[in-house]
Amino acid sequence: EVHLVESGGGLVQPGGSxxxxxxxxxxxxxxxxxxxxxQAPGKGLEWVGRIKNKAGGYTTQYAASVTGxxxxxxxDSKNSLYLQMNSLTIEDTAVYYCTRSWLHxxxxxxxxxxxxxxx
Amino acid sequence: xxxxQSPSSLSPSVGDRVTITCRASQGVSSSYLAxxxxxxxxxxxLLISAASALQSGVPSRFSGSGSGTDFTxxxxxxQPEDFATYYCQYIDTYPITxxxxxxxxx
Numbered sequence: 001e002v003h004l005v006e007s008g009g010g011l012v013q014p015g016g017s018x019x020x021x022x023x024x025x026x027x028x029x030x031x032x033x034x035x036x037x038x039q040a041p042g043k044g045l046e047w048v049g050r051i052k053n054k055a056g057g058y059t060t061q062y063a064a065s066v067t068g069x070x071x072x073x074x075x076d077s078k079n080s081l082y083l084q085m086n087s088l089t090i091e092d093t094a095v096y097y098c099t100r101s102w103l104h105x106x107x108x109x110x111x112x113x114x115x116x117x118x119x
Numbered sequence: 120x121x122x123x124q125s126p127s128s129l130s131p132s133v134g135d136r137v138t139i140t141c142r143a144s145q146g147v148s149s150s151y152l153a154x155x156x157x158x159x160x161x162x163x164x165l166l167i168s169a170a171s172a173l174q175s176g177v178p179s180r181f182s183g184s185g186s187g188t189d190f191t192x193x194x195x196x197x198q199p200e201d202f203a204t205y206y207c208q209y210i211d212t213y214p215i216t217x218x219x220x221x222x223x224x225x
Contacts, residue, residue: 035215037163044206044217044218044219044220045155045157045163045206045208045217045220046217047214047215047216047217050213050215061213061214063214064214097162097163099162101210103168104150104151104153104168104169104210104211105153105165105168105169105208105210106153106155106163106165106208106210107165107174109162109163109164110162111161111162112162
């Protein structure tokens with residue numbers, strides 16, 4: 001059974017940094033692309049970024065709102081996905097979901113990690 | 120690509136036929152159009168991929184159709200557990216985009 005479990009969320013001050021992790025199990029983690037999607041309180045879904053697999057050169061893509069501040073990485077040997085978030089602003093407050101990108105859709109999602117940016 | 124869903128919210132009754140529309144800002148490939156259901160406090164759940172392919176375990180009362188710029192998600196007979204928010208998604212180009220959501224509320 002596929003499981004994605006996010007960790008590392010919490011309260012951080014504006015301008016601060018936070019690193020989210022996503023532990024994957026139940027599938028060959030090195031195969032698929034992986035995405036981060038976030039959801040601000042009471043708002044809709046916003047794609048944050050993607051990291052491709054080894055065959056894709058581990059290429060990353062980001063939403064304009066986080067480009068230059070967020071970095072996605074993965075460690076296939078640890079079945080783990082990461083989201084390094086820097087220069088956080090209040091607008092980054094959201095639940096962050098780790099999700100597997102399979103073919104042309106996101107088929108499995110974690111339960112999410114809450115990131116609150118506040119002074 | 121921008122996706123615009125309509126309506127933004129709906130208050131149907133159990134047993135109603137419900138149709139949600141997702142309009143793309145330009146013609147897109149239906150192969151990359153998906154629909155998700157999200158209930159409060161839960162992550163999104165994939166319902167339909169490639170505009171019309173029902174995912175395993177999803178009730179057959181859900182269906183998807185469309186091409187070009189206009190896509191629809193239909194629930195043929197709404198059940199109590201279907202009250203949720205629904206999102207369309209286009210995943211072919213960057214940035215990957217979601218519609219703003221359609222909330223079905225009691």
